[in-house]
Amino acid sequence: MLRAKSLLILMLTLILSSGVLILSCRSGEGPITAEVVIIHSTNLPLDPNDPIWNAAPKHLAKLIPQDLVEPRLMKASTSEVQIKAVSNGTNVAFRLEWLDDVKNDLPGPAKFIDGCAVQVPSKIAANVPDPQMGQAGQSVEITFWRADWQAIMNGRKDSIKELYPNAAIDHYPFEAKPLEKDPVAQSEMQKRYAPARALGNNREGPRDSAVEELIAEGPGSLSPAPNPTGAKGKGLYNGKGWSVVILRSLPKDLSPNTRSQIAFAVWEGGHKEVGARKMRSGWVPLLMKAEGELSKNAY
Amino acid sequence: MARVYNWQIGREMSYWYPESRPEKQFAAVFDINKCIACQTCTLACKTTWTSGRGQEYMLWNNVETKPYGSYPLAWDLNLLDSLQGQEWQGNVYQGQTVFEAAPEGERVLGWRPDEHDYSYPNVGEDDCAGQIEKGASLDLPHMMWFYYLARICNHCTYPACLAACPRGSIYKRPEDGIVLVDQDRCRGYQECVRGCPYKKVFFNPMTGTSEKCIACFPKIEQGIQPQCFVNCIGKIRLAGWLSKPEEAKPENPLDYLVHVRKIALPLFPQFGLEPNIYYIPPVHVPTHFLRQMFGPGVDEAVKQYRNIAQDPDLAGLLALFGSTEFIVPRWKRQGDLVIGMSEKGTELIKVPMREPIHIRGAYDPKYNIARVNCP
Ligand code: SF4
Ligand code: SF4
Numbered sequence: 272m273l274r275a276k277s278l279l280i281l282m283l284t285l286i287l288s289s290g291v292l293i294l295s296c297r298s299g300e301g302p303i304t305a306e307v308v309i310i311h312s313t314n315l316p317l318d319p320n321d322p323i324w325n326a327a328p329k330h331l332a333k334l335i336p337q338d339l340v341e342p343r344l345m346k347a348s349t350s351e352v353q354i355k356a357v358s359n360g361t362n363v364a365f366r367l368e369w370l371d372d373v374k375n376d377l378p379g380p381a382k383f384i385d386g387c388a389v390q391v392p393s394k395i396a397a398n399v400p401d402p403q404m405g406q407a408g409q410s411v412e413i414t415f416w417r418a419d420w421q422a423i424m425n426g427r428k429d430s431i432k433e434l435y436p437n438a439a440i441d442h443y444p445f446e447a448k449p450l451e452k453d454p455v456a457q458s459e460m461q462k463r464y465a466p467a468r469a470l471g472n473n474r475e476g477p478r479d480s481a482v483e484e485l486i487a488e489g490p491g492s493l494s495p496a497p498n499p500t501g502a503k504g505k506g507l508y509n510g511k512g513w514s515v516v517i518l519r520s521l522p523k524d525l526s527p528n529t530r531s532q533i534a535f536a537v538w539e540g541g542h543k544e545v546g547a548r549k550m551r552s553g554w555v556p557l558l559m560k561a562e563g564e565l566s567k568n569a570y
Numbered sequence: 571m572a573r574v575y576n577w578q579i580g581r582e583m584s585y586w587y588p589e590s591r592p593e594k595q596f597a598a599v600f601d602i603n604k605c606i607a608c609q610t611c612t613l614a615c616k617t618t619w620t621s622g623r624g625q626e627y628m629l630w631n632n633v634e635t636k637p638y639g640s641y642p643l644a645w646d647l648n649l650l651d652s653l654q655g656q657e658w659q660g661n662v663y664q665g666q667t668v669f670e671a672a673p674e675g676e677r678v679l680g681w682r683p684d685e686h687d688y689s690y691p692n693v694g695e696d697d698c699a700g701q702i703e704k705g706a707s708l709d710l711p712h713m714m715w716f717y718y719l720a721r722i723c724n725h726c727t728y729p730a731c732l733a734a735c736p737r738g739s740i741y742k743r744p745e746d747g748i749v750l751v752d753q754d755r756c757r758g759y760q761e762c763v764r765g766c767p768y769k770k771v772f773f774n775p776m777t778g779t780s781e782k783c784i785a786c787f788p789k790i791e792q793g794i795q796p797q798c799f800v801n802c803i804g805k806i807r808l809a810g811w812l813s814k815p816e817e818a819k820p821e822n823p824l825d826y827l828v829h830v831r832k833i834a835l836p837l838f839p840q841f842g843l844e845p846n847i848y849y850i851p852p853v854h855v856p857t858h859f860l861r862q863m864f865g866p867g868v869d870e871a872v873k874q875y876r877n878i879a880q881d882p883d884l885a886g887l888l889a890l891f892g893s894t895e896f897i898v899p900r901w902k903r904q905g906d907l908v909i910g911m912s913e914k915g916t917e918l919i920k921v922p923m924r925e926p927i928h929i930r931g932a933y934d935p936k937y938n939i940a941r942v943n944c945p
Binding site for chain 2: 468471491
């Protein structure tokens with residue numbers, strides 16, 4: 272009797288666990304891994320829907336509120352971001368997916384924008400920098416994607432009417448009659464009313480990438496990367512959440528023989544998340560598979 | 571948090587950074603009694619600095635009608651409400667400043683105005699709210715008074731905008747105390763907008779950065795007063811340099827009005843920022859209302875202003891307001907004349923305390939005609 276019961280439990284366990292296996296490997300879905308595993312692919316997909324992603328293993332990165340430096344995020348929002356990674360040996364593409372029931376991609380007073388970021392140590396060393404944006408002398412590289420930059424890349428025009436369709440503007444001085452035939456004078460004058468743009472601080476306006484390459488040596492020290500490598504990004508909103516690909520150069524010295532770390536952050540605009548007010552992960556181990564090494568051998 | 575001294579609240583307080591006063595502090599006095607709400611100042615600023623894309627809604631200088639008007643909406647009421655009890659004992663503030671009252675996880679106590687809060691400047695501020703039935707009588711909870719409050723950034727000694735920025739993108743210039751947002755460093759987090767209790771930093775959605783009053787620093791550097799000062803129709807404004815109270819010099823017009831005569835008072839000193847735009851309070855307004863807005867010095871200030879006809883020095887100095895575009899760091903009165911001077915004592919402007927009066931008769935004997943007043 273007792274033996275029959277144990278057998279039943281054993282059988283049930285087997286059935287259930289095979290179910291889990293089937294679930295996690297369902298058509299085209301890669302397995303779930305404890306680290307971020309970069310698989311090899313000659314083609315690097317920028318499109319989040321590219322079938323190449325199907326084969327890649329998935330890591331579920333737990334996010335916690337940034338609660339170490341003020342201003343802190345006092346209420347948790349996005350709890351998890353799903354990560355996949357593919358490399359061609361020169362560049363690496365990360366796909367980040369998270370749930371967000373409202374798309375926030377319009378800048379404005381008290382309006383904040385959905386975004387995500389990938390962070391790696393600037394160099395691979397035994398002594399890992401602080402996961403909160405590095406520390407003095409131990410910098411981190413951050414690739415940052417934002418939903419409004421995506422909208423600009425998707426064709427949103429550089430006009431206040433795109434943000435406020437009913438805006439009525441009497442007159443901009445740079446559109447005055449005498450300047451009409453002089454586009455140089457016009458743009459010079461326009462710049463005078465937009466000092467951030469004049470300085471090349473392109474938070475908004477025309478751009479050629481939906482991402483930004485940055486470095487940091489601790490909170491508050493974020494600066495443009497001194498040697499940008501042409502990182503790209505593409506985000507799609509599907510009504511339930513975001514699927515974003517961030518494509519950057521392979522972190523320095525990362526190879527199939529080395530291990531490194533990676534961290535992630537997600538901002539939910541609708542939750543007034545911006546800057547330090549964000550959900551972030553700790554360091555997650557980063558592992559790179561060699562060319563020809565099958566992803567299913569990852570575990 | 572560091573401990574710093576704020577003379578406006580008569581005590582030490584907590585601030586995000588240690589005390590570091592500029593070599594000279596840009597400051598100004600606005601005489602509320604003379605403002606006519608013509609908004610010339612607002613337009614002078616608007617056309618000079620905020621005519622660009624994304625700046626449409628911004629008023630670095632605005633003039634609102636108190637007690638009901640505010641831009642952005644309820645900027646003052648919202649904060650007063652969350653700051654709670656604001657008791658004074660003599661000249662010492664007993665309550666908490668925005669730094670001391672910062673909730674857990676925040677650098678300052680603040681709030682975020684949304685788009686609608688900026689959307690209706692001056693609308694309905696001094697209109698009747700509706701039809702009055704059965705004859706023209708109003709039953710309001712307060713006296714029938716109002717006044718105009720012209721506001722720019724206060725270039726505070728302890729700026730909350732600066733304290734709130736996690737990137738250190740806001741700085742106070744050591745040479746003149748002007749507070750600026752570094753447009754190269756700003757990443758548009760809007761923490762300064764949230765933190766400034768006066769709501770004098772604005773987010774520009776077209777540049778993605780926050781922008782604010784720059785005290786017309788290119789003019790200040792030339793010894794000239796800002797646009798909203800030199801264009802003021804009511805001649806209510808005087809810009810200059812303010813010393814620390816213990817270093818006040820009576821020959822400095824700002825020191826004289828703020829420290830010596832104490833007739834010009836800070837706006838909401840209890841917030842704790844040591845703001846540097848000082849107001850001569852309106853004399854027709856109940857002082858219990860004014861005390862909340864300008865602190866405990868109100869009664870004495872109102873008394874002095876009412877007595878101005880017997881106070882030639884004070885009356886004389888007020889005649890200097892709006893008389894020259896130059897910053898007047900020194901002044902003196904000589905009989906019926908008031909003289910504005912440079913730091914070295916060179917005369918910049920001389921004004922009579924009373925304009926000479928010329929009476930034109932109703933009849934012009936030369937042309938043998940009666941004069942009429944033409945509009
Ligand atoms: S220009 Fe002078 S008088 Fe007119 S609203 Fe401005 S401060 Fe008042
Ligand atoms: S008034 Fe506001 S914006 Fe101006 S310095 Fe003070 S805190 Fe900053």
